[in-house]
Amino acid sequence: MRDKPLTRSCEVVPILKRDYGLDVSYHVVWLGVEKVKVIIHGDHSLSFDQLRWYSDAVMRYNPGSYVNIDYDVSNQRFYRFLVSFTVCIFGYNSCRPLLFLDGPFLKGKYKGLFPVTFAIVDSETTTNWSWFLHELGNVVDGKRQITFSSDRNHGLLEAMPKVFPSAYHSYCLQHLKNNLRDRMKGIDNGFRDHLVRSLGNYAYEPTVVGFHEMLEKLKEEEWGMRYGDMTSNVAESFNNWIKKARNLPITWMVDAIYTQLMRQMSARRGQANKWNELICPTFETMFLDLFNDSRSWQVSKTNEDVFEVHSILSVTVDIARCTCSCFKWKINGFPCDHVVIAIQKSHYNLNDCVEYYFHVETYHAAYSGAIFPIPSVEKLPFDPTDFTIYPPIVKKSPDRPKKNKIPSRGEKLKQIRCERCDKLGSHNR
Structure with missing residues (x-):
């Protein structure tokens, strides 16, 4: 589990049988895997409170960074978390003002969202997107004309004009194609594919005249500077980049992404130091x-x-x-x-x-800074008597209605054991 954190319990069962000749039930293996995860990465629920220590450590070892942890004061439940390292803040000024917004779901015990700009919230709602964009406004340089690219999430569509009224908001072509394909279910596949391909041709046409020739009606509106990027694939690549980190407790997840950023910044800075040309x-x-x-x-x-x-x-x-x-x-x-x-x-x-x-000089400027390590050796042990930030309350999906049937004797005994476990305060899987 330490070498391969994404290993599932069902994969451990045959390994124990093959390598050690042990016949261990899935339930026992699942319990063992869960205990090992806590030993290696810490408890998921306690990890939310550790964000306070991590936020202070970020500002201590990487001054100039921007961190905000939001929680409900009344019940001490976690709401949202955002972090932007100082090298990312200043490095953005040396990049084109084209920002991609996307949100992969987390894979840990507590559900959530991890947008590309290092924010963690409970869901993609208008409120959360408004909060995130407002925090983003404290990080990016508002003097430049920004173009955002997204998958047209409903909450984001409502929040964007309120927080960034002068920014351009473009839509990912790949998502538009998928939406068009979904809306034409039942239509001949050949004709449907032809229309989807035509949409791509319209989007990439650089001249208004050519666009009119392919599409008779053109609504004149500002698209912003797309710089030739018609999809949000860069955001999808980032999602794949953090695939393993999404399974970790929240503080470990943020730290794992920070470590990847630190390595990438160092590698690209070393690479750029070897360039002697004017242009990349x-x-x-x-x-x-x-x-x-x-x-x-x-x-x-x-x-x-x-x-x-x-x-x-x-x-x-x-x-x-x-x-x-x-x-x-x-x-x-x-x-x-x-x-x-x-x-x-x-x-x-x-x-x-x-x-x-x-220019190489601009590339140098973007990666000139360094993200400094955040040692955990100075982290204080958890004190249950101290103020604690608890994980959010996870809403369970409604159970499917079941047909009424007479339970068997085994099912009755199982129900009795479950009720007894609940009375004893334990959790029965």
């Missing part, structure tokens, strides 16, 4: 590919700034204004193939036409 290597390679794809095109010079590129369709490139009539330069924030070939005929430097977000 990935985009240097993209430049070369774009030039190879466009070098057979003819370029006509209008003046020192404006060029006409004769590709499959002719386009106009205005280098001084950073525009191309294909609109890809504006959408991606990175020169398209038309711009790359036009610059070859101009006095401009290609590197100067790239947004600073793609």
Whole structure:
């Protein structure tokens, strides 16, 4: 269990049989696994109270971070928790203002949600999304125009315009496709797939004219700077990244994610220290590919700034204004193939036409900080007489109605034992 925390009880039973020749019942194995989890990771219920110590430790060892733990003062029940490390706060200023919002469910004993921005709440409600976005506003730089990308959660749709009224809110294309596919159940599969593919073509079309040609009606509204990202896959990747951590008690879970962040920041900082170019290597390679794809095109010079590129369709490139009539330069924030070939005929430097977000210097700035360790050796032992934050009350799903039947003698005895266990204060699985 220490090496593989996600090991299930049903997997332990055959291991004990195969390696030790032991025939152990599933119930006994389940009890053993639960006890081992408490020994290794601590008790799930006590872990909520340990968030207080963890919050103080974060601010002590990583000053400038932002932490907020919210609980009901009357019954001392946990509500919500949010943490943003100082290196993430300052590193965001060196990244494009495009934020992805998503919420994977936790796998521990107490249900909850873990959004990509390190908040833990009980469910995706309008109240919780409003609280989270309000806290997020205390972390991110509000001077920049932010574009949010999400899966169109109902609570988020209500909260976003109230907390970030001037921000753009774009929807994940993959979720839109899935919604469209679900709404067309019963329709011929071939025709349905054709419509879903067409939706993708509409979304990726960079020009209004091309969009009108494929879709007769276009509602003119601000989509914000998507930077070529039409899905929230980056958020889904983060969810997969924290897959193992979601099974741990809440304080251990936050600490496990913090450890992963610390390692990633260090690895990327070390990688960037080896770069000597002006532009990040990935985009240097993209430049070369774009030039190879466009070098057979003819370029006509209008003046020192404006060029006409004769590709499959002719386009106009205005280098001084950073525009191309294909609109890809504006959408991606990175020169398209038309711009790359036009610059070859101009006095401009290609590197100067790239947004600073793609520069090595900016990458260095994003990962220049370090997340410092939070040692648990100084953590005080749990004192039951002290003020304690308890876990939230988990609502059980309603039981399915069962048909009335006469219980057998064995079922009667089982019911009697369960009632007796309850009277003794124990829990019978």
